[in-house]
Amino acid sequence: MNGAPLLRLEGVRKSFRGVHAVTDASFAVARGSITGLIGPNGSGKSTTIDCLSGFQRPDAGRVLLDGQDITGLPAHLVARAGLRRSFQQVRLFDALSLRDNLMQAAQAADGVGWLGAVLRSPALRRAELAAAERAWLLLDQIGLTRLAESPAGALSYGQKKLAALAAALMPRPRLVVLDEPMAGVNPSRIVEVEAILRRLNAAGETFLIVEHNVDCIMRLCHEVVVFEQGRTLTSGPPAMVRDDPRVLEAYLGVPAAA
């Protein structure tokens, strides 16, 4: 983790017909970090990640990715700028093998159409070889090499989530936003998924994770951002955030001292 933040939100605001979903989202994600975003139900986490990933247009504020202003860009342009999102709902092609799903993810990101595939230019061939190499590396990092040729439809729910994460990583994004990576994961496997995320992070990936499992966030993240009622309440290293009475109060709804 070093230098200027990879992602910075400044005063992001979003309302839906009078409902003030987000009133002030302001935080940064350091390059090379795992940053967690937590907060009680309805505190504006999903709306914020929708705003920073181009699925919603903020009413005000700025979103900067590596210094580039991406505020209000549509999702496909945000993805092209290097910010990808792995969805709570896994999106894979069930009939394709796991490896082909990853290859497809790289091809879709490159915008290589059927014409390019038919012409098979040397540049395309090189891109394909690089993608194949990356697919094997990611399969190894998520521990699913043995299932490379299995149809994605045959994978377990937890394996599909890991596959979707690998697919999001195929185009070498600068930042991946994970939307509740632990939701629906068997509690006995959570530590395993944490280890995979740590491994990917050690290999250079930067993650912003929205997650209800606060214990997991505290174990995994270098930095934790806490939301309350549509705004950033505080942010800092897990130990600091955990001991902040305002955070307890936000979660419990009563003053921590009471």
Ligand SMILES: Nc1ncnc2c1ncn2[C@@H]1O[C@H](COP(=O)(O)OP(=O)(O)OP(=O)(O)O)[C@@H](O)[C@H]1O
């Ligand atoms: N499309 C929408 N139309 C109207 N209100 C919305 C819309 N999306 C979100 N909201 C409201 O905005 C507030 C913030 O919602 P949001 O889903 O961003 O919170 P959250 O922190 O992600 O919640 P959770 O942890 O329960 O997923 C809530 O009061 C929610 O009802």
